[in-house]
Amino acid sequence: MSNKIFDCIILGGGPAGLSSALYCARANLKTAIIDTSALGGTPVNYCEIENYLGFNKIKGFELCSRFEEHVDLFDVEKFPYEEIESVDLTSPIKKIKTLNNTFEAKTIIIATGAKAKKLNVKGEIDNIGKGVSYCAVCDGAFYKDKVVAVVGGGNSALEEAMYLCQFAKKVYLIHRRDTFRADSIIQERLKQNKKIEPILNSTVEEILADKQVNSIRIKNVLSGKIELLKLDGIFPYIGITPNVELFINQIETDEKGFIKTDINMKTSAQGVFAVGDIRNTPLRQVITAVSDGAIAGVEAARYLMTTKEKVRR
Ligand SMILES: Cc1cc2nc3c(=O)[nH]c(=O)nc-3n(C[C@H](O)[C@H](O)[C@H](O)COP(=O)(O)OP(=O)(O)OC[C@H]3O[C@@H](n4cnc5c(N)ncnc54)[C@H](O)[C@@H]3O)c2cc1C
Structure with missing residues:
Protein backbone atom coordinates (compact mmCIF):
# COMPACT_ATOMS: atom_id res chain seq x y z
CA MET A 1 0.00 0.00 0.00
CA SER A 2 1.20 3.46 -0.89
CA ASN A 3 1.37 5.38 2.41
CA LYS A 4 0.92 8.74 0.74
CA ILE A 5 -2.28 10.60 0.15
CA PHE A 6 -1.99 12.39 -3.16
CA ASP A 7 -3.64 15.72 -3.84
CA CYS A 8 -4.58 14.40 -7.25
CA ILE A 9 -4.40 11.07 -8.98
CA ILE A 10 -4.91 11.00 -12.70
CA LEU A 11 -6.25 7.81 -14.22
CA GLY A 12 -5.02 7.42 -17.80
CA GLY A 13 -1.81 8.76 -19.29
CA GLY A 14 -2.89 9.87 -22.77
CA PRO A 15 -2.83 13.50 -23.94
CA ALA A 16 -5.64 14.48 -21.53
CA GLY A 17 -4.02 12.77 -18.54
CA LEU A 18 -0.52 14.11 -19.27
CA SER A 19 -1.82 17.65 -19.68
CA SER A 20 -3.74 17.30 -16.39
CA ALA A 21 -0.53 16.11 -14.70
CA LEU A 22 1.40 19.12 -15.99
CA TYR A 23 -1.17 21.60 -14.70
CA CYS A 24 -1.58 19.83 -11.34
CA ALA A 25 2.18 19.73 -10.82
CA ARG A 26 2.54 23.38 -11.77
CA ALA A 27 -0.09 24.18 -9.15
CA ASN A 28 2.16 22.39 -6.66
CA LEU A 29 -0.22 19.50 -6.10
CA LYS A 30 1.17 16.16 -5.04
CA THR A 31 0.33 14.33 -8.23
CA ALA A 32 0.38 10.76 -9.52
CA ILE A 33 -0.60 9.34 -12.89
CA ILE A 34 -1.66 5.72 -13.32
CA ASP A 35 -2.09 3.86 -16.60
CA THR A 36 -2.87 0.24 -17.35
CA SER A 37 -0.39 0.50 -20.19
CA ALA A 38 2.59 2.69 -21.14
CA LEU A 39 1.98 6.44 -20.95
CA GLY A 40 1.16 8.26 -24.19
CA GLY A 41 -2.37 7.07 -24.95
CA THR A 42 -4.07 6.28 -28.23
CA PRO A 43 -1.94 8.53 -30.51
CA VAL A 44 1.07 6.30 -29.90
CA ASN A 45 -0.64 3.73 -32.15
CA TYR A 46 -1.51 5.82 -35.14
CA CYS A 47 0.47 7.46 -37.84
CA GLU A 48 0.65 11.18 -38.33
CA ILE A 49 -1.16 14.03 -36.68
CA GLU A 50 -1.71 16.96 -39.00
CA ASN A 51 -4.10 19.05 -36.96
CA TYR A 52 -2.24 19.74 -33.72
CA LEU A 53 -1.50 23.44 -33.62
CA GLY A 54 2.16 24.28 -34.08
CA PHE A 55 3.04 21.03 -35.85
CA ASN A 56 2.36 20.75 -39.55
CA LYS A 57 2.91 17.00 -39.30
CA ILE A 58 4.11 14.96 -36.34
CA LYS A 59 4.01 11.26 -35.54
CA GLY A 60 1.57 10.41 -32.72
CA PHE A 61 4.34 8.63 -30.88
CA GLU A 62 6.66 11.63 -31.09
CA LEU A 63 4.06 14.12 -29.91
CA CYS A 64 3.12 11.97 -26.91
CA SER A 65 6.79 11.41 -26.02
CA ARG A 66 7.18 15.20 -25.96
CA PHE A 67 4.13 15.48 -23.68
CA GLU A 68 5.65 12.96 -21.29
CA GLU A 69 9.10 14.60 -21.35
CA HIS A 70 7.44 17.88 -20.42
CA VAL A 71 5.64 16.25 -17.47
CA ASP A 72 8.95 14.67 -16.42
CA LEU A 73 10.33 18.13 -15.70
CA PHE A 74 7.97 18.20 -12.71
CA ASP A 75 7.52 16.08 -9.63
CA VAL A 76 4.83 13.72 -10.91
CA GLU A 77 4.84 10.08 -9.78
CA LYS A 78 4.21 7.81 -12.73
CA PHE A 79 2.69 4.35 -12.43
CA PRO A 80 2.52 2.74 -15.88
CA TYR A 81 1.32 -0.86 -16.38
CA GLU A 82 -0.82 -0.78 -13.20
CA GLU A 83 -3.84 -3.02 -13.55
CA ILE A 84 -6.64 -1.17 -11.73
CA GLU A 85 -9.04 -3.47 -9.89
CA SER A 86 -11.42 -1.00 -8.27
CA VAL A 87 -12.02 2.67 -7.66
CA ASP A 88 -14.00 4.27 -4.84
CA LEU A 89 -14.95 7.82 -5.74
CA THR A 90 -17.63 8.32 -3.13
CA SER A 91 -15.78 9.50 -0.01
CA PRO A 92 -13.66 12.69 0.38
CA ILE A 93 -10.53 10.51 0.25
CA LYS A 94 -10.82 8.45 -2.89
CA LYS A 95 -9.29 4.96 -3.13
CA ILE A 96 -7.79 3.17 -6.08
CA LYS A 97 -6.84 -0.48 -5.82
CA THR A 98 -4.47 -1.96 -8.35
CA LEU A 99 -2.97 -5.46 -8.43
CA ASN A 100 0.08 -4.23 -6.49
CA ASN A 101 -0.97 -1.09 -4.65
CA THR A 102 -3.67 0.89 -2.91
CA PHE A 103 -3.60 4.60 -3.68
CA GLU A 104 -5.45 7.42 -1.93
CA ALA A 105 -6.21 10.87 -3.26
CA LYS A 106 -8.23 13.97 -2.48
CA THR A 107 -9.10 14.53 -6.10
CA ILE A 108 -9.26 12.29 -9.14
CA ILE A 109 -9.02 13.21 -12.80
CA ILE A 110 -10.42 10.49 -15.05
CA ALA A 111 -8.64 10.39 -18.42
CA THR A 112 -9.07 6.78 -19.47
CA GLY A 113 -10.15 7.58 -23.03
CA ALA A 114 -12.14 5.31 -25.26
CA LYS A 115 -11.69 2.12 -27.24
CA ALA A 116 -12.65 1.05 -30.74
CA LYS A 117 -16.23 -0.08 -31.24
CA TYR A 237 -12.93 2.11 -37.64
CA ILE A 238 -16.57 2.72 -36.78
CA GLY A 239 -16.23 4.86 -33.71
CA ILE A 240 -15.36 4.56 -30.07
CA THR A 241 -16.88 3.59 -26.76
CA PRO A 242 -15.73 5.07 -23.41
CA ASN A 243 -13.53 3.17 -20.92
CA VAL A 244 -15.94 3.74 -18.03
CA GLU A 245 -16.33 0.24 -16.59
CA LEU A 246 -14.49 1.15 -13.36
CA PHE A 247 -16.76 4.10 -12.59
CA ILE A 248 -20.20 2.68 -13.30
CA ASN A 249 -22.80 3.63 -10.64
CA GLN A 250 -20.44 6.17 -9.08
CA ILE A 251 -20.66 8.88 -11.67
CA GLU A 252 -23.24 10.27 -14.10
CA THR A 253 -22.86 9.36 -17.75
CA ASP A 254 -24.83 10.25 -20.88
CA GLU A 255 -26.90 7.75 -22.86
CA LYS A 256 -23.79 6.56 -24.72
CA GLY A 257 -21.80 6.05 -21.53
CA PHE A 258 -19.56 9.14 -21.79
CA ILE A 259 -19.00 10.92 -18.44
CA LYS A 260 -21.03 14.09 -18.00
CA THR A 261 -19.02 17.16 -16.99
CA ASP A 262 -19.60 20.88 -16.69
CA ILE A 263 -17.33 23.41 -18.43
CA ASN A 264 -14.84 23.08 -15.54
CA MET A 265 -14.57 19.31 -16.16
CA LYS A 266 -16.39 18.59 -12.88
CA THR A 267 -18.35 15.36 -12.76
CA SER A 268 -21.31 14.45 -10.56
CA ALA A 269 -18.91 13.16 -7.86
CA GLN A 270 -17.25 15.66 -5.48
CA GLY A 271 -13.58 16.23 -6.28
CA VAL A 272 -13.73 14.08 -9.41
CA PHE A 273 -13.04 15.50 -12.86
CA ALA A 274 -13.13 13.91 -16.31
CA VAL A 275 -11.15 14.94 -19.38
CA GLY A 276 -10.55 13.97 -22.99
CA ASP A 277 -12.31 11.29 -24.99
CA ILE A 278 -14.08 9.79 -21.98
CA ARG A 279 -16.28 12.81 -21.38
CA ASN A 280 -19.32 14.10 -23.26
CA THR A 281 -17.38 16.48 -25.44
CA PRO A 282 -18.39 17.74 -28.90
CA LEU A 283 -14.90 17.08 -30.34
CA ARG A 284 -12.54 14.19 -29.60
CA GLN A 285 -9.07 15.28 -30.69
CA VAL A 286 -5.63 15.62 -29.12
CA ILE A 287 -5.96 19.39 -28.95
CA THR A 288 -9.26 19.26 -27.07
CA ALA A 289 -7.97 16.51 -24.77
CA VAL A 290 -4.98 18.61 -23.67
CA SER A 291 -7.21 21.64 -23.25
CA ASP A 292 -9.53 19.65 -20.96
CA GLY A 293 -6.51 18.53 -18.95
CA ALA A 294 -5.38 22.11 -18.40
CA ILE A 295 -8.81 23.11 -17.10
CA ALA A 296 -9.11 20.07 -14.84
CA GLY A 297 -5.64 20.57 -13.34
CA VAL A 298 -6.45 24.16 -12.42
CA GLU A 299 -9.91 23.20 -11.15
CA ALA A 300 -8.51 20.38 -8.99
CA ALA A 301 -6.17 22.89 -7.34
CA ARG A 302 -9.06 25.32 -6.84
CA TYR A 303 -11.21 22.56 -5.33
CA LEU A 304 -8.46 21.66 -2.84
CA MET A 305 -8.00 25.30 -1.89
CA THR A 306 -11.68 25.82 -1.23
CA THR A 307 -12.09 22.55 0.67
CA LYS A 308 -8.82 23.20 2.56
CA GLU A 309 -7.79 19.61 2.12
CA LYS A 310 -4.54 20.15 0.33
CA VAL A 311 -1.89 17.73 1.55
CA ARG A 312 1.37 19.28 2.67
CA ARG A 313 4.47 18.00 0.89
C1 LIG B 1 -7.18 5.90 -35.51
C2 LIG B 1 -7.28 7.23 -34.82
C3 LIG B 1 -6.75 8.34 -35.43
C4 LIG B 1 -6.83 9.60 -34.80
N1 LIG B 1 -6.27 10.69 -35.41
C5 LIG B 1 -6.26 11.88 -34.78
C6 LIG B 1 -5.61 13.02 -35.36
O1 LIG B 1 -5.05 12.95 -36.46
N2 LIG B 1 -5.63 14.18 -34.66
C7 LIG B 1 -6.20 14.31 -33.45
O2 LIG B 1 -6.15 15.38 -32.85
N3 LIG B 1 -6.83 13.25 -32.86
C8 LIG B 1 -6.88 12.04 -33.49
N4 LIG B 1 -7.51 10.97 -32.90
C9 LIG B 1 -8.20 11.18 -31.60
C10 LIG B 1 -7.21 11.24 -30.43
O3 LIG B 1 -6.38 10.09 -30.46
C11 LIG B 1 -7.96 11.30 -29.11
O4 LIG B 1 -8.90 12.34 -29.14
C12 LIG B 1 -7.00 11.50 -27.93
O5 LIG B 1 -6.03 10.47 -27.89
C13 LIG B 1 -7.77 11.54 -26.62
O6 LIG B 1 -6.87 11.57 -25.56
P1 LIG B 1 -7.25 10.93 -24.14
O7 LIG B 1 -6.08 11.19 -23.28
O8 LIG B 1 -8.59 11.38 -23.74
O9 LIG B 1 -7.41 9.37 -24.40
P2 LIG B 1 -6.36 8.30 -24.90
O10 LIG B 1 -5.34 8.89 -25.79
O11 LIG B 1 -7.19 7.17 -25.44
O12 LIG B 1 -5.62 7.82 -23.58
C14 LIG B 1 -6.28 7.08 -22.60
C15 LIG B 1 -5.25 6.38 -21.70
O13 LIG B 1 -5.94 5.77 -20.61
C16 LIG B 1 -5.40 4.47 -20.38
N5 LIG B 1 -6.45 3.68 -19.75
C17 LIG B 1 -7.53 3.07 -20.30
N6 LIG B 1 -8.26 2.45 -19.35
C18 LIG B 1 -7.63 2.68 -18.19
C19 LIG B 1 -7.90 2.31 -16.85
N7 LIG B 1 -8.95 1.58 -16.50
N8 LIG B 1 -7.04 2.73 -15.89
C20 LIG B 1 -5.94 3.48 -16.21
N9 LIG B 1 -5.64 3.85 -17.46
C21 LIG B 1 -6.48 3.45 -18.43
C22 LIG B 1 -5.01 3.99 -21.76
O14 LIG B 1 -4.00 2.98 -21.66
C23 LIG B 1 -4.49 5.28 -22.42
O15 LIG B 1 -3.10 5.45 -22.18
C24 LIG B 1 -7.45 9.71 -33.52
C25 LIG B 1 -7.98 8.57 -32.90
C26 LIG B 1 -7.90 7.34 -33.54
C27 LIG B 1 -8.47 6.12 -32.87
Whole structure:
Protein backbone atom coordinates (compact mmCIF):
# COMPACT_ATOMS: atom_id res chain seq x y z
CA MET A 1 0.00 0.00 0.00
CA SER A 2 1.20 3.46 -0.89
CA ASN A 3 1.37 5.38 2.41
CA LYS A 4 0.92 8.74 0.74
CA ILE A 5 -2.28 10.60 0.15
CA PHE A 6 -1.99 12.39 -3.16
CA ASP A 7 -3.64 15.72 -3.84
CA CYS A 8 -4.58 14.40 -7.25
CA ILE A 9 -4.40 11.07 -8.98
CA ILE A 10 -4.91 11.00 -12.70
CA LEU A 11 -6.25 7.81 -14.22
CA GLY A 12 -5.02 7.42 -17.80
CA GLY A 13 -1.81 8.76 -19.29
CA GLY A 14 -2.89 9.87 -22.77
CA PRO A 15 -2.83 13.50 -23.94
CA ALA A 16 -5.64 14.48 -21.53
CA GLY A 17 -4.02 12.77 -18.54
CA LEU A 18 -0.52 14.11 -19.27
CA SER A 19 -1.82 17.65 -19.68
CA SER A 20 -3.74 17.30 -16.39
CA ALA A 21 -0.53 16.11 -14.70
CA LEU A 22 1.40 19.12 -15.99
CA TYR A 23 -1.17 21.60 -14.70
CA CYS A 24 -1.58 19.83 -11.34
CA ALA A 25 2.18 19.73 -10.82
CA ARG A 26 2.54 23.38 -11.77
CA ALA A 27 -0.09 24.18 -9.15
CA ASN A 28 2.16 22.39 -6.66
CA LEU A 29 -0.22 19.50 -6.10
CA LYS A 30 1.17 16.16 -5.04
CA THR A 31 0.33 14.33 -8.23
CA ALA A 32 0.38 10.76 -9.52
CA ILE A 33 -0.60 9.34 -12.89
CA ILE A 34 -1.66 5.72 -13.32
CA ASP A 35 -2.09 3.86 -16.60
CA THR A 36 -2.87 0.24 -17.35
CA SER A 37 -0.39 0.50 -20.19
CA ALA A 38 2.59 2.69 -21.14
CA LEU A 39 1.98 6.44 -20.95
CA GLY A 40 1.16 8.26 -24.19
CA GLY A 41 -2.37 7.07 -24.95
CA THR A 42 -4.07 6.28 -28.23
CA PRO A 43 -1.94 8.53 -30.51
CA VAL A 44 1.07 6.30 -29.90
CA ASN A 45 -0.64 3.73 -32.15
CA TYR A 46 -1.51 5.82 -35.14
CA CYS A 47 0.47 7.46 -37.84
CA GLU A 48 0.65 11.18 -38.33
CA ILE A 49 -1.16 14.03 -36.68
CA GLU A 50 -1.71 16.96 -39.00
CA ASN A 51 -4.10 19.05 -36.96
CA TYR A 52 -2.24 19.74 -33.72
CA LEU A 53 -1.50 23.44 -33.62
CA GLY A 54 2.16 24.28 -34.08
CA PHE A 55 3.04 21.03 -35.85
CA ASN A 56 2.36 20.75 -39.55
CA LYS A 57 2.91 17.00 -39.30
CA ILE A 58 4.11 14.96 -36.34
CA LYS A 59 4.01 11.26 -35.54
CA GLY A 60 1.57 10.41 -32.72
CA PHE A 61 4.34 8.63 -30.88
CA GLU A 62 6.66 11.63 -31.09
CA LEU A 63 4.06 14.12 -29.91
CA CYS A 64 3.12 11.97 -26.91
CA SER A 65 6.79 11.41 -26.02
CA ARG A 66 7.18 15.20 -25.96
CA PHE A 67 4.13 15.48 -23.68
CA GLU A 68 5.65 12.96 -21.29
CA GLU A 69 9.10 14.60 -21.35
CA HIS A 70 7.44 17.88 -20.42
CA VAL A 71 5.64 16.25 -17.47
CA ASP A 72 8.95 14.67 -16.42
CA LEU A 73 10.33 18.13 -15.70
CA PHE A 74 7.97 18.20 -12.71
CA ASP A 75 7.52 16.08 -9.63
CA VAL A 76 4.83 13.72 -10.91
CA GLU A 77 4.84 10.08 -9.78
CA LYS A 78 4.21 7.81 -12.73
CA PHE A 79 2.69 4.35 -12.43
CA PRO A 80 2.52 2.74 -15.88
CA TYR A 81 1.32 -0.86 -16.38
CA GLU A 82 -0.82 -0.78 -13.20
CA GLU A 83 -3.84 -3.02 -13.55
CA ILE A 84 -6.64 -1.17 -11.73
CA GLU A 85 -9.04 -3.47 -9.89
CA SER A 86 -11.42 -1.00 -8.27
CA VAL A 87 -12.02 2.67 -7.66
CA ASP A 88 -14.00 4.27 -4.84
CA LEU A 89 -14.95 7.82 -5.74
CA THR A 90 -17.63 8.32 -3.13
CA SER A 91 -15.78 9.50 -0.01
CA PRO A 92 -13.66 12.69 0.38
CA ILE A 93 -10.53 10.51 0.25
CA LYS A 94 -10.82 8.45 -2.89
CA LYS A 95 -9.29 4.96 -3.13
CA ILE A 96 -7.79 3.17 -6.08
CA LYS A 97 -6.84 -0.48 -5.82
CA THR A 98 -4.47 -1.96 -8.35
CA LEU A 99 -2.97 -5.46 -8.43
CA ASN A 100 0.08 -4.23 -6.49
CA ASN A 101 -0.97 -1.09 -4.65
CA THR A 102 -3.67 0.89 -2.91
CA PHE A 103 -3.60 4.60 -3.68
CA GLU A 104 -5.45 7.42 -1.93
CA ALA A 105 -6.21 10.87 -3.26
CA LYS A 106 -8.23 13.97 -2.48
CA THR A 107 -9.10 14.53 -6.10
CA ILE A 108 -9.26 12.29 -9.14
CA ILE A 109 -9.02 13.21 -12.80
CA ILE A 110 -10.42 10.49 -15.05
CA ALA A 111 -8.64 10.39 -18.42
CA THR A 112 -9.07 6.78 -19.47
CA GLY A 113 -10.15 7.58 -23.03
CA ALA A 114 -12.14 5.31 -25.26
CA LYS A 115 -11.69 2.12 -27.24
CA ALA A 116 -12.65 1.05 -30.74
CA LYS A 117 -16.23 -0.08 -31.24
CA LYS A 118 -16.69 -3.63 -32.45
CA LEU A 119 -18.67 -4.50 -35.56
CA ASN A 120 -20.40 -7.23 -33.52
CA VAL A 121 -20.52 -9.68 -36.39
CA LYS A 122 -19.79 -13.39 -36.55
CA GLY A 123 -16.07 -14.11 -36.93
CA GLU A 124 -14.89 -10.76 -35.54
CA ILE A 125 -13.74 -11.54 -31.99
CA ASP A 126 -12.42 -15.04 -32.88
CA ASN A 127 -10.16 -13.56 -35.56
CA ILE A 128 -8.61 -10.63 -33.72
CA GLY A 129 -4.91 -10.95 -34.53
CA LYS A 130 -5.70 -13.35 -37.38
CA GLY A 131 -6.83 -10.76 -39.89
CA VAL A 132 -9.07 -8.55 -37.75
CA SER A 133 -7.25 -5.49 -36.41
CA TYR A 134 -8.25 -2.15 -34.89
CA CYS A 135 -4.82 -0.58 -35.42
CA ALA A 136 -3.47 -0.01 -38.93
CA VAL A 137 -0.19 1.38 -37.60
CA CYS A 138 0.43 -1.68 -35.42
CA ASP A 139 -0.51 -4.31 -38.00
CA GLY A 140 -0.42 -2.65 -41.44
CA ALA A 141 3.03 -3.99 -42.32
CA PHE A 142 1.72 -7.59 -42.16
CA TYR A 143 -0.41 -6.86 -45.22
CA LYS A 144 2.31 -6.15 -47.79
CA ASP A 145 0.84 -6.80 -51.28
CA LYS A 146 -2.37 -8.13 -49.72
CA VAL A 147 -6.00 -7.07 -49.97
CA VAL A 148 -7.63 -5.46 -46.94
CA ALA A 149 -10.83 -3.63 -46.01
CA VAL A 150 -11.35 -0.67 -43.73
CA VAL A 151 -14.85 -0.21 -42.33
CA GLY A 152 -16.15 3.28 -41.51
CA GLY A 153 -16.74 6.72 -42.98
CA GLY A 154 -15.13 9.21 -40.60
CA ASN A 155 -11.68 10.83 -40.50
CA SER A 156 -10.04 7.85 -38.79
CA ALA A 157 -11.36 5.32 -41.30
CA LEU A 158 -10.24 7.33 -44.33
CA GLU A 159 -6.85 8.20 -42.87
CA GLU A 160 -6.13 4.63 -41.89
CA ALA A 161 -7.24 3.38 -45.34
CA MET A 162 -4.70 5.72 -46.93
CA TYR A 163 -2.05 4.61 -44.46
CA LEU A 164 -2.65 0.95 -45.36
CA CYS A 165 -2.00 1.74 -49.03
CA GLN A 166 1.71 1.88 -48.19
CA PHE A 167 1.58 -1.89 -47.77
CA ALA A 168 -1.58 -3.39 -49.25
CA LYS A 169 -2.10 -3.73 -53.00
CA LYS A 170 -5.80 -2.93 -52.59
CA VAL A 171 -7.92 -1.37 -49.85
CA TYR A 172 -11.70 -1.59 -49.85
CA LEU A 173 -13.36 1.18 -47.85
CA ILE A 174 -16.76 -0.04 -46.70
CA HIS A 175 -19.29 2.46 -45.40
CA ARG A 176 -22.95 1.98 -44.56
CA ARG A 177 -24.05 5.36 -45.91
CA ASP A 178 -23.87 6.92 -49.39
CA THR A 179 -21.34 9.62 -48.39
CA PHE A 180 -18.37 9.75 -46.04
CA ARG A 181 -18.54 12.08 -43.06
CA ALA A 182 -14.77 12.73 -42.97
CA ASP A 183 -13.43 16.29 -43.43
CA SER A 184 -13.50 17.38 -47.08
CA ILE A 185 -9.70 17.83 -47.20
CA ILE A 186 -9.31 14.14 -46.32
CA GLN A 187 -12.00 13.08 -48.80
CA GLU A 188 -10.20 15.00 -51.56
CA ARG A 189 -6.96 13.20 -50.76
CA LEU A 190 -8.77 9.86 -50.80
CA LYS A 191 -10.05 10.48 -54.34
CA GLN A 192 -6.45 10.74 -55.61
CA ASN A 193 -5.61 7.30 -54.24
CA LYS A 194 -6.04 4.63 -56.89
CA LYS A 195 -5.54 1.70 -54.51
CA ILE A 196 -8.70 2.51 -52.53
CA GLU A 197 -12.07 1.26 -53.73
CA PRO A 198 -15.01 2.69 -51.77
CA ILE A 199 -17.98 0.37 -51.25
CA LEU A 200 -20.87 2.57 -50.10
CA ASN A 201 -24.31 1.71 -48.68
CA SER A 202 -22.88 -1.54 -47.39
CA THR A 203 -22.43 -3.30 -44.06
CA VAL A 204 -20.22 -6.20 -43.02
CA GLU A 205 -22.34 -9.20 -42.09
CA GLU A 206 -19.73 -11.87 -41.38
CA ILE A 207 -15.97 -12.40 -41.32
CA LEU A 208 -14.82 -15.77 -42.65
CA ALA A 209 -11.53 -17.46 -41.93
CA ASP A 210 -9.67 -20.74 -41.90
CA LYS A 211 -6.44 -20.07 -40.01
CA GLN A 212 -6.49 -16.44 -41.19
CA VAL A 213 -9.29 -14.22 -42.44
CA ASN A 214 -9.94 -15.00 -46.12
CA SER A 215 -13.18 -13.17 -46.96
CA ILE A 216 -16.12 -11.17 -45.64
CA ARG A 217 -19.80 -11.14 -46.44
CA ILE A 218 -21.11 -7.66 -47.15
CA LYS A 219 -24.71 -6.56 -47.58
CA ASN A 220 -25.92 -3.71 -49.77
CA VAL A 221 -28.37 -1.92 -47.47
CA LEU A 222 -30.41 -0.58 -50.42
CA SER A 223 -30.85 -3.79 -52.41
CA GLY A 224 -30.36 -6.30 -49.59
CA LYS A 225 -27.94 -8.21 -51.86
CA ILE A 226 -25.20 -10.18 -50.07
CA GLU A 227 -21.78 -10.47 -51.69
CA LEU A 228 -18.61 -12.34 -50.78
CA LEU A 229 -15.45 -10.23 -50.84
CA LYS A 230 -12.11 -12.04 -50.81
CA LEU A 231 -9.44 -10.34 -48.70
CA ASP A 232 -6.70 -10.93 -46.15
CA GLY A 233 -7.50 -8.44 -43.42
CA ILE A 234 -10.19 -6.13 -42.06
CA PHE A 235 -9.78 -2.96 -40.01
CA PRO A 236 -12.99 -1.65 -38.38
CA TYR A 237 -12.93 2.11 -37.64
CA ILE A 238 -16.57 2.72 -36.78
CA GLY A 239 -16.23 4.86 -33.71
CA ILE A 240 -15.36 4.56 -30.07
CA THR A 241 -16.88 3.59 -26.76
CA PRO A 242 -15.73 5.07 -23.41
CA ASN A 243 -13.53 3.17 -20.92
CA VAL A 244 -15.94 3.74 -18.03
CA GLU A 245 -16.33 0.24 -16.59
CA LEU A 246 -14.49 1.15 -13.36
CA PHE A 247 -16.76 4.10 -12.59
CA ILE A 248 -20.20 2.68 -13.30
CA ASN A 249 -22.80 3.63 -10.64
CA GLN A 250 -20.44 6.17 -9.08
CA ILE A 251 -20.66 8.88 -11.67
CA GLU A 252 -23.24 10.27 -14.10
CA THR A 253 -22.86 9.36 -17.75
CA ASP A 254 -24.83 10.25 -20.88
CA GLU A 255 -26.90 7.75 -22.86
CA LYS A 256 -23.79 6.56 -24.72
CA GLY A 257 -21.80 6.05 -21.53
CA PHE A 258 -19.56 9.14 -21.79
CA ILE A 259 -19.00 10.92 -18.44
CA LYS A 260 -21.03 14.09 -18.00
CA THR A 261 -19.02 17.16 -16.99
CA ASP A 262 -19.60 20.88 -16.69
CA ILE A 263 -17.33 23.41 -18.43
CA ASN A 264 -14.84 23.08 -15.54
CA MET A 265 -14.57 19.31 -16.16
CA LYS A 266 -16.39 18.59 -12.88
CA THR A 267 -18.35 15.36 -12.76
CA SER A 268 -21.31 14.45 -10.56
CA ALA A 269 -18.91 13.16 -7.86
CA GLN A 270 -17.25 15.66 -5.48
CA GLY A 271 -13.58 16.23 -6.28
CA VAL A 272 -13.73 14.08 -9.41
CA PHE A 273 -13.04 15.50 -12.86
CA ALA A 274 -13.13 13.91 -16.31
CA VAL A 275 -11.15 14.94 -19.38
CA GLY A 276 -10.55 13.97 -22.99
CA ASP A 277 -12.31 11.29 -24.99
CA ILE A 278 -14.08 9.79 -21.98
CA ARG A 279 -16.28 12.81 -21.38
CA ASN A 280 -19.32 14.10 -23.26
CA THR A 281 -17.38 16.48 -25.44
CA PRO A 282 -18.39 17.74 -28.90
CA LEU A 283 -14.90 17.08 -30.34
CA ARG A 284 -12.54 14.19 -29.60
CA GLN A 285 -9.07 15.28 -30.69
CA VAL A 286 -5.63 15.62 -29.12
CA ILE A 287 -5.96 19.39 -28.95
CA THR A 288 -9.26 19.26 -27.07
CA ALA A 289 -7.97 16.51 -24.77
CA VAL A 290 -4.98 18.61 -23.67
CA SER A 291 -7.21 21.64 -23.25
CA ASP A 292 -9.53 19.65 -20.96
CA GLY A 293 -6.51 18.53 -18.95
CA ALA A 294 -5.38 22.11 -18.40
CA ILE A 295 -8.81 23.11 -17.10
CA ALA A 296 -9.11 20.07 -14.84
CA GLY A 297 -5.64 20.57 -13.34
CA VAL A 298 -6.45 24.16 -12.42
CA GLU A 299 -9.91 23.20 -11.15
CA ALA A 300 -8.51 20.38 -8.99
CA ALA A 301 -6.17 22.89 -7.34
CA ARG A 302 -9.06 25.32 -6.84
CA TYR A 303 -11.21 22.56 -5.33
CA LEU A 304 -8.46 21.66 -2.84
CA MET A 305 -8.00 25.30 -1.89
CA THR A 306 -11.68 25.82 -1.23
CA THR A 307 -12.09 22.55 0.67
CA LYS A 308 -8.82 23.20 2.56
CA GLU A 309 -7.79 19.61 2.12
CA LYS A 310 -4.54 20.15 0.33
CA VAL A 311 -1.89 17.73 1.55
CA ARG A 312 1.37 19.28 2.67
CA ARG A 313 4.47 18.00 0.89
C1 LIG B 1 -7.18 5.90 -35.51
C2 LIG B 1 -7.28 7.23 -34.82
C3 LIG B 1 -6.75 8.34 -35.43
C4 LIG B 1 -6.83 9.60 -34.80
N1 LIG B 1 -6.27 10.69 -35.41
C5 LIG B 1 -6.26 11.88 -34.78
C6 LIG B 1 -5.61 13.02 -35.36
O1 LIG B 1 -5.05 12.95 -36.46
N2 LIG B 1 -5.63 14.18 -34.66
C7 LIG B 1 -6.20 14.31 -33.45
O2 LIG B 1 -6.15 15.38 -32.85
N3 LIG B 1 -6.83 13.25 -32.86
C8 LIG B 1 -6.88 12.04 -33.49
N4 LIG B 1 -7.51 10.97 -32.90
C9 LIG B 1 -8.20 11.18 -31.60
C10 LIG B 1 -7.21 11.24 -30.43
O3 LIG B 1 -6.38 10.09 -30.46
C11 LIG B 1 -7.96 11.30 -29.11
O4 LIG B 1 -8.90 12.34 -29.14
C12 LIG B 1 -7.00 11.50 -27.93
O5 LIG B 1 -6.03 10.47 -27.89
C13 LIG B 1 -7.77 11.54 -26.62
O6 LIG B 1 -6.87 11.57 -25.56
P1 LIG B 1 -7.25 10.93 -24.14
O7 LIG B 1 -6.08 11.19 -23.28
O8 LIG B 1 -8.59 11.38 -23.74
O9 LIG B 1 -7.41 9.37 -24.40
P2 LIG B 1 -6.36 8.30 -24.90
O10 LIG B 1 -5.34 8.89 -25.79
O11 LIG B 1 -7.19 7.17 -25.44
O12 LIG B 1 -5.62 7.82 -23.58
C14 LIG B 1 -6.28 7.08 -22.60
C15 LIG B 1 -5.25 6.38 -21.70
O13 LIG B 1 -5.94 5.77 -20.61
C16 LIG B 1 -5.40 4.47 -20.38
N5 LIG B 1 -6.45 3.68 -19.75
C17 LIG B 1 -7.53 3.07 -20.30
N6 LIG B 1 -8.26 2.45 -19.35
C18 LIG B 1 -7.63 2.68 -18.19
C19 LIG B 1 -7.90 2.31 -16.85
N7 LIG B 1 -8.95 1.58 -16.50
N8 LIG B 1 -7.04 2.73 -15.89
C20 LIG B 1 -5.94 3.48 -16.21
N9 LIG B 1 -5.64 3.85 -17.46
C21 LIG B 1 -6.48 3.45 -18.43
C22 LIG B 1 -5.01 3.99 -21.76
O14 LIG B 1 -4.00 2.98 -21.66
C23 LIG B 1 -4.49 5.28 -22.42
O15 LIG B 1 -3.10 5.45 -22.18
C24 LIG B 1 -7.45 9.71 -33.52
C25 LIG B 1 -7.98 8.57 -32.90
C26 LIG B 1 -7.90 7.34 -33.54
C27 LIG B 1 -8.47 6.12 -32.87
